[in-house]
Amino acid sequence: MKLSDNYDKVGSWLSGDGPQSDIVISSRVRLARNVKGFTFSAHSTVEQNQHLLTFLQSKVMDSALQDKVYYFCMQDTSDIERDLLAERHLISKQLACGSGPRGAIISHDESLSLMINEEDHVRMQTVASGLQLKETYAILAGIDDLLEQDVEFSYSKQYGYLTACPTNVGTGIRVSVMLHLPALKLTGQMDRVMRATKDLKLAVRGFFGEGSEPIGDLFQLSNQITLGKSELEIIDELITHAIGPIIEYERYARQKLLEDEQSMLDDKVYRSLGTLKNARLISSEETLLLLSYVRLGIYLGRIKGVTIDTVNKIFLLTQPAHLQYLYDQTLDTQNRDEYRATVIRKYLA
Amino acid sequence: MKLSDNYDKVGSWLSGDGPQSDIVISSRVRLARNVKGFTFSAHSTVEQNQHLLTFLQSKVMDSALQDKVYYFCMQDTSDIERDLLAERHLISKQLACGSGPRGAIISHDESLSLMINEEDHVRMQTVASGLQLKETYAILAGIDDLLEQDVEFSYSKQYGYLTACPTNVGTGIRVSVMLHLPALKLTGQMDRVMRATKDLKLAVRGFFGEGSEPIGDLFQLSNQITLGKSELEIIDELITHAIGPIIEYERYARQKLLEDEQSMLDDKVYRSLGTLKNARLISSEETLLLLSYVRLGIYLGRIKGVTIDTVNKIFLLTQPAHLQYLYDQTLDTQNRDEYRATVIRKYLA
DSSP: OOHHHHTTSOOGGGSSOSTTTTTEEEEEEEEEEOBTTSOOGGGOOHHHHHHHHHHHHHHHHTSTTTTTEEEEEGGGSOHHHHHHHHHTTSSOHHHHHOOSSOEEEEETTSSEEEEESSSSSEEEEEEEESSOHHHHHHHHHHHHHHHHTTOOBOEETTTEEOOSSGGGTBTOEEEEEEEEOHHHHHTTOHHHHHHHHHHTTEEEEBTTBTTOOOBTTEEEEEEOOOSSSOHHHHHHHHIIIIIHHHHHHHHHHHHHHHHHOHHHHHHHHHHHHHHHHHOSSOOHHHHHHHHHHHHHHHHTTOOOSOOHHHHHHHHHHTSHHHHHHHHTSOOOHHHHHHHHHHHHHHHHO | OOHHHHTTSOOGGGSSOSTTTTTEEEEEEEEEEOBTTSOOGGGOOHHHHHHHHHHHHHHHHTSTTTTTEEEEEGGGSOHHHHHHHHHTTSSOHHHHHOOSSOEEEEETTSSEEEEESSSSSEEEEEEEESSOHHHHHHHHHHHHHHHHTTOOBOEETTTEEOOSSGGGTBTOEEEEEEEEOHHHHHTTOHHHHHHHHHHTTEEEEBTTBTTOOOBTTEEEEEEOOOSSSOHHHHHHHHIIIIIHHHHHHHHHHHHHHHHHOHHHHHHHHHHHHHHHHHOSSOOHHHHHHHHHHHHHHHHTTOOOSOOHHHHHHHHHHTSHHHHHHHHTSOOOHHHHHHHHHHHHHHHHO
16 A cells, blocks of 8 residues: 555646647546457456456566556455555545455556456556646557457457447447636536537536536546447547537637636635635635636736645645545544644645 | 815724723723703704704814814714714714714724714713723713813703713713624534623614624624612623623633634634635625634634734724725725625735
8 A cells, every 4th residue: 555655746647738728627538448258347246347357456566567667455444545546546436345356556656547447347448747637648558458358258240349338339438628717607608618518418517427427526527428439539539529619619718707807716715815815614625616716816827836736735735535644533524624724724835 | 175185094982902802802881971952963953963063063172172182073074084984983884874063072092972953962982992881981971071171962851861872871971892702612612601791781783883783703792771879880891791701701712712723723723814815805794704803813822923003904994984994985885795805915915
């Protein structure tokens, strides 16, 4: 376990140094794969799961990746540690909360993670700062190829890769970006964006993916179709028809705010910063809301003296499991709100 | 006109140095008088009003008070100047917004003011910091005696002093205190206090007296009965049955907050200070609300580095007319909110 080395740093995907990262927080690509000759997870026994876990773990840990990754056996980690990995978007909540033999292999810089025995046998993802879907996919395709040298995945000539859920059959790909859209939200244009993305058959989700509500003006946009198109076609269409135009709208809305509503903008931005600097009790939801405006204020040059790096650190480290890991104890809501406020003041001091 | 010398200072009543001024902002006593031989204001002509104004002005300005007071002729002052005097509680809104010959005589330290041709011929008031009703009344009784050396007031042996409105007949006295009750408000006990004061036939009003809603946890408590009791009996009963117990309840509620709810208390207090220090647009209503918590925080020793004097200055000087006087222009709401925020940041820097 190397959580203790990493938990108070942000992963490379949250470094804020990628292209267009003033609007695109991160790009993420995930592939779903299942191993030929092993029963699909939904119907497998604990022994079969353990067998698969041992098999895949050894394949990855003996591969060229071995010096770049950590292995986490889920049964050997605490609830708080698993929640912490989920808060860092390295494993899914489903893997964190599941039961039975399951594991995660995570690269030191947190740009790559593989989950074993989640919904599929393997779910692998790469993630990077800013808009880098093609680059991110290229890296993941390389990992996929590397694994396929040693492991044969279930594949149908007619359908492509076979997956536990039919929505993933074909490429098994999910491509997503986390967008920060405070100006579209502030100017009441998010409904229009939501309708357009629905027409394009894209999914819009919150910070924590499936089932989570958008919060802090963060919207996760991803493809829903995995069949009948190549991976690069899926990525191209997502960028051309959705991400590109949304970035343009958000940038325009920000410019209009700067030109026409500077007092209102500054008021929101500075009140948010003032509250973060002074609160003694604060929920994670309010923290995300306030950080959203501070982030906007920094990118629009309205706030000096607070860096995006600080915002991203607060963003990540004030989540419940991170707080409990830091203070090495289980905390109830009131205590978390108090400790969260303390951590925020420390970073903004 | 000496407004320009005084407008950016607080009057002595807002100095915060009186007894119990952590809870009792100020004590105020007012007497209503009418001059024998002159028609009551409701039925008098403009010429009669002018005659009365000239008569009373000369009596006061030739008296022993002459070196301690300014005279303001209402017809010669601008709307903003009259509103400014009302915001300083030196004249009533009725006098400020009225028409015809009317004036105000105000002592340099703003502890004494006389309004001529308001509802009654003369309304005189003295005001002091903290709980000083008897002292304040003694000063006003002295002024009343001084005037009676030269002026005969309408007086009935049966009813006492005659006034324009029957509710003031008798002593013509109104005794009031401005109370700051944030802890009773925070702990949901204000309804009980309000019911008790109603049973005692007392009036509870907001910062601006009659017709104004309580705001910023400030409550103005005053007698309604002026007939059948002496002035000192009225004051004694108000202190014994209402002000004294309310001070005790508020002090107890503050202590309980400190002991049992320190995080919640600090959160409210510091968020308020943070918002005041950072807002770029702020209404006068929100300003009063936030100042209320900052005031509480200072008196409970939770905030260091901000003085009550600063709070009182912001409290007074960010009112609409004061802002417009300072910036020497008529300001719309949005501009006022912007300038108000600027003034607050300056004082809290």
